[in-house]
Amino acid sequence: MRINRIILIPLLLAIAACSKSADPIKVAKIDKNEYEPQKWAANYPAEYELWEKTKEPTPAGKSFYKKGWDTDGKVYDKLSEFPYMALLFKGWGFGIEYNEPRGHYHMLEDVLEVDPSRRKAGGACLTCKTPYAQQLQQEHGRDYFSKAFDEVHSWIPKNHQKMGVACISCHNGEDASLRLLNDFTLGKALHSIGFDQNKASHQDMRSLVCAQCHVTYVVKKDKDMKSMDVFFPWKNSKYGNIAIEDIIKTIKSDPANLEWTQAVTGFKLGFIRHPEFELFSNQSTHWKAGLSCADCHMPYVRYGSYKVSDHRVVSPLKNSLRACIQCHAQGEDWLRDRIKFTQDRTISLLMRSGYAAAAAAKIFEKLNIAASQGKKIDSALYQKAREYYEQAFYRVVFIGAENSVGFHNPQETMRVLADAAVYASKSEALLRQAAQKAGIELPEKIDLELEKYLSSRGEKKLNFDRSAEFKDPFKTQESF
Ligand code: HEC
Ligand code: HEC
Ligand code: HEC
Ligand code: HEC
Numbered sequence: 001m002r003i004n005r006i007i008l009i010p011l012l013l014a015i016a017a018c019s020k021s022a023d024p025i026k027v028a029k030i031d032k033n034e035y036e037p038q039k040w041a042a043n044y045p046a047e048y049e050l051w052e053k054t055k056e057p058t059p060a061g062k063s064f065y066k067k068g069w070d071t072d073g074k075v076y077d078k079l080s081e082f083p084y085m086a087l088l089f090k091g092w093g094f095g096i097e098y099n100e101p102r103g104h105y106h107m108l109e110d111v112l113e114v115d116p117s118r119r120k121a122g123g124a125c126l127t128c129k130t131p132y133a134q135q136l137q138q139e140h141g142r143d144y145f146s147k148a149f150d151e152v153h154s155w156i157p158k159n160h161q162k163m164g165v166a167c168i169s170c171h172n173g174e175d176a177s178l179r180l181l182n183d184f185t186l187g188k189a190l191h192s193i194g195f196d197q198n199k200a201s202h203q204d205m206r207s208l209v210c211a212q213c214h215v216t217y218v219v220k221k222d223k224d225m226k227s228m229d230v231f232f233p234w235k236n237s238k239y240g241n242i243a244i245e246d247i248i249k250t251i252k253s254d255p256a257n258l259e260w261t262q263a264v265t266g267f268k269l270g271f272i273r274h275p276e277f278e279l280f281s282n283q284s285t286h287w288k289a290g291l292s293c294a295d296c297h298m299p300y301v302r303y304g305s306y307k308v309s310d311h312r313v314v315s316p317l318k319n320s321l322r323a324c325i326q327c328h329a330q331g332e333d334w335l336r337d338r339i340k341f342t343q344d345r346t347i348s349l350l351m352r353s354g355y356a357a358a359a360a361a362k363i364f365e366k367l368n369i370a371a372s373q374g375k376k377i378d379s380a381l382y383q384k385a386r387e388y389y390e391q392a393f394y395r396v397v398f399i400g401a402e403n404s405v406g407f408h409n410p411q412e413t414m415r416v417l418a419d420a421a422v423y424a425s426k427s428e429a430l431l432r433q434a435a436q437k438a439g440i441e442l443p444e445k446i447d448l449e450l451e452k453y454l455s456s457r458g459e460k461k462l463n464f465d466r467s468a469e470f471k472d473p474f475k476t477q478e479s480f
Contacts, residue, residue, distance in 0.1 A: 028043055030173040031173050032172055032174045033173060034167070035132070035160060035168050036159075036160075037166050037167050040173065040176075044167075046304070047167075047309070050310055050311035050312045052105065053312040054164075054314075057070060057073075057103075058070075058318045060072075063315050063318060064339070065343055066317075066403065066405065068100045069102035075099055077097065077098055077099045077100060078099070079097070079098050080454075080469060081100075081469060082354060082400060082469075084450070085098065085354070085400065086454045087361065087448060087453045088262070088264070088354070088358055088397075089262075090263040090264060090456075091262050091264075092117065092120070092259075092261075093114075093118035095457070097115040097118060097457070103312075103314070104164050105164050107128075107129055107165050108129045108130050108161070108162055111126075112153075119149040121259070122147055122148055123136070123140075123147050123148070123149060123153075124144075124146075124229075125219075126149070126152055126153065127182075127185060128182075128212065128213035130156055130160075131168050131181065134183060136152065137184045140152075142228060145227040145229055145230060146222075146226045165213075169181055169209070169212065178202075178209055180197060180212060182212040184230075185212070186211055188231065189215075189231065189232035192234055193239055194238075194239075195239040203290060204292070206293065206294040207292040207293045209294075210277060210294075210297075214274055214275075214277050214403075215232055215273075215274070215278060216232065216247065217231065217232050218232075218233050218257045218270060218271075219259055220254075220257060221257075221258075222256070233246075233247045234247070240287070242277075242282055243282060244395055247272065247394070251270035251394070255268070259271055264362065264364070264365050265361050265365060265368070265389075266364075267364075267386070270394070272398045273401050274401050274402065275398060279409045279412060279413070280404075280409055282409060283412070284408060284410075284411075284412065285410075285411075287409075296316050296323045296324065297313050297323070298310050298313060299323035301322075339407055342405075342406050342413075343406055344473040346410075346413050348472045348473055348474045349417040349418065350400060350417060351470065351471075351472045352421055353396050353417050354400065356425055357389065357393055357420070357424045359424070359446045359448065360388075360389045360392070360427040360428045362446045362448055363428060363431040363435070363446060364385075366442065367440065375439070377438050378434050381433055381434040381437070385428075385430035385434065388427035389424070391419075395416050395419055
């Protein structure tokens with residue numbers, strides 16, 4: 001790897017110094033907790049203007065796999081891209097509509113527009129969708145989590161009922177220093193892993209502001225399946241090493257963490273959402289090299305006579321890899337090629353392990369039906385197969401929900417997916433043994449009935465032509 005180590009360190013220092021080269025004149029006094037971005041605009045017109053650009057769609061063609069919301073109006077969604085997800089997630093909102101992300105400006109609007117089944121968890125859903133979450137939770141306690149989504153949403157001041165990520169989400173208004181707003185989630189989670197946020201370095205903060213939302217979380221349920229809390233399942237982990245094994249252990253440690261029932265198998269399961277911070281910070285090359293999220297997603301841009309952090313937060317591929325070029329002398333083509341290299345391998349292994357988990361799920365379905373018709377299924381084999389299946393399931397969901405398609409931590413991604421594939425095939429082998437013992441015949445190739453899952457989504461239709469669906473880039477799937 002041809003990193004120019006000699007220029008790297010001075011460059012990093014220079015970048016840091018540059019940003020302060022010509023501070024704009026502050027004309028207004030801004031309250032520490034000012035929610036309205038326009039008030040901030042008076043002092044920080046550049047950051048405001050760039051932040052506002054997150055409302056514009058991004059050109060899908062520039063990214064290999066994160067097409068998102070294209071300039072031509074197409075919305076890319078995970079169920080169309082990864083049909084096995086429609087099977088695995090059948091039983092609740094994620095199996096009906098599961099879109100790729102778009103700009104920060106739309107964060108709250110998109111929850112309002114998504115299929116209502118996705119808001120069933122109630123106010124809890126607003127946790128990383130409005131900057132008011134912290135305040136509402138403080139004022140309303142448990143009601144904030146358990147009351148219906150529309151009611152909790154109506155507590156937000158009228159003029160901000162559609163406002164997404166705002167300046168206050170990441171900054172203190174008085175001096176625009178970085179600050180963590182969501183104490184009831186991230187604050188607690190950091191405490192649970194023994195990390196003192198008052199001792200966080202400046203570089204830590206440049207990732208932690210993102211970790212308020214780009215992390216997985218659990219919506220804890222009471223016995224009537226009403227939401228009672230939202231927390232990050234980190235308690236078995238350490239800062240810089242939040243691993244999937246520990247997340248699974250935490251989710252499985254309490255039945256209240258199982259949020260839904262999977263239609264195909266009838267199992268109560270937990271779920272994993274957008275774990276960008278967890279994957280990136282788990283000993284990735286760039287984390288070890290001291291990088292933060294902002295280094296790649298908010299590179300400095302020239303604005304008039306001074307430099308500012310690019311507040312139009314996007315995929316680096318959609319930003320000409322400007323962030324990378326500050327450190328890597330290899331040039332845009334080389335960098336793009338390296339990203340594709342990692343992402344192709346991730347997609348290949350994700351497809352294989354995802355379809356393997358789906359096949360196991362379908363066999364559970366067959367055995368469950370046989371059992372209901374009086375067949376005797378060996379329960380030891382069944383339980384062991386279930387444990388392996390769940391281990392595969394959570395790993396597949398973890399990497400499928402993580403938004404970098406492996407790039408944030410290629411080595412860890414490959415490890416997690418390889419384990420997923422092994423768990424899924426072990427589960428299938430045990431299920432076949434159980435079937436044979438019970439005298440149930442299983443075909444060699446399990447019919448996943450994907451069309452059934454893809455087309456039973458109510459009003460929601462596939463967002464784009466199925467021919468655009470991801471294929472295994474190495475075509476290994478054909479041999480399965
Ligand atoms: C308050 C919660 C919150 C914070 C803080 C936050 N994000 Fe996001 N981010 C989101 C949500 C939600 C979306 C998806 C929005 C949608 O699809 O409507 C998103 C989308 C994105 C996207 C995709 C943008 C696109 O055009 O497709 C990137 C990249 C991103 N965030 C990076 C970051 C980084 C880096 C940070 C920290 C500097 C950060 N985010 C902080 C909630 C947040
Ligand atoms: C998702 C988190 C996030 C949001 C939202 C956000 N910022 Fe920032 N902002 C950052 C980060 C990270 C930096 C880099 C800070 C550093 O390294 O000291 C930054 C830097 C700044 C700076 C210091 C100068 C610079 O550009 O580096 C100012 C001023 C600023 N932001 C203003 C704003 C304003 C105004 C808004 C709202 C319109 C806003 N920010 C929204 C994360 C955010
Ligand atoms: C070394 C550079 C680098 C670092 C550091 C980094 N990312 Fe990324 N990120 C990328 C690349 C490259 C992609 C893939 C973009 C694509 O495929 O279009 C990506 C993708 C994403 C996406 C999906 C973007 C989209 O358009 O859908 C999100 C969200 C995101 N990163 C958030 C984060 C967060 C949060 C952190 C810190 C915890 C972080 N990133 C750290 C380089 C980086
Ligand atoms: C702040 C500096 C910095 C930025 C920004 C940065 N990198 Fe790196 N990158 C590094 C360092 C340091 C290493 C480790 C080099 C080594 O030890 O050989 C590295 C390693 C890599 C590697 C090899 C990783 C591996 O595991 O083998 C790739 C590929 C890479 N970077 C791509 C990118 C891309 C693409 C971007 C932008 C999205 C980016 N980098 C942004 C500093 C940076």
